Amino acid sequence: MTDTDTRTDTDAFEQHRRLLFAAAYRMLGSVADAEDIVQDAWLSWNRTDRAAVEHPKAYLVRTVTNLSLNRLKSAQVVREAYVGPWLPEPLLTSPDIAEEAELADTVSMAVLVVLETLTPTERAVFMLREVFGYTYAEIAEVIGKSEVSVRQSAHRAREHVQARRPRFTAEPAEQREVAEKFREACTGGDLNAVLALLAPDVVSWSDGGGVVTAARRPLYGPDHVARWFLGVLAKPEVQGVEMRPAEINGVPGLLLVSGGVNAGALTFEAVDGRITALRLAINPEKLRGIQR
Known part of the structure; x- marks a missing residue:
């Protein structure tokens, strides 16, 4: 093979690298695994x-x-x-992704969590069909199943996701405003201000993976959620941690920054200016996607 042929082959792979990472990340919910898959694909290529x-x-x-x-x-x-x-690994995304509503939605924490409940085949079919617009025939060829089987998997996956994904999502500007108000309330240690931002049915998940301190179970209700967050931020070992606005998984969220290093990611779901769900990822083994 000539040097020109090698460059052409490399260019062909590099042309599709972002697509390949996007596909693997939506399949696995893991930045580290997605990068490994892209590397394995390169070796195969x-x-x-x-x-x-x-x-x-x-x-x-x-x-x-x-x-x-x-x-x-x-x-x-x-x-x-x-x-x-277990939460998907957070990923810093460009603010421009918010302009592509469907693309932002399929990489959001809320939807990635729902995708975790699909079978591997259903997840692959959903990703190829709903995110990248492949035909049923093309998907059948990709995963080595009949077109009839692919259509059935697509139907089950679509119904499952639609039934479990958030029914209402705030506009990016509203989401950004809610995130900023939450940041200010937590930074000021203002319990009442935090409570005012939380919906009555709010749920919080925190993923520390047993490596760092985190709630081992979901927290329900404004009082439990607010007191847990403020309690954690009041601990001596957390003093000096900043909350900074960032686009995380397609929506406005907050980065937890310690000593100039991104040490966690907080994403929200909000309806009518009040937070209905919070997801805090702080397992240091799962933060590669926010170090970019």
């Missing part, structure tokens, strides 16, 4: 007779999807033994 590959994009998406399916099946065992609530 490097070993392949590219002259026999008519459509590089289709080949690479099929490779990443099947690698992700294999990884997802083994990851389920690990997650069953996980300490405390």
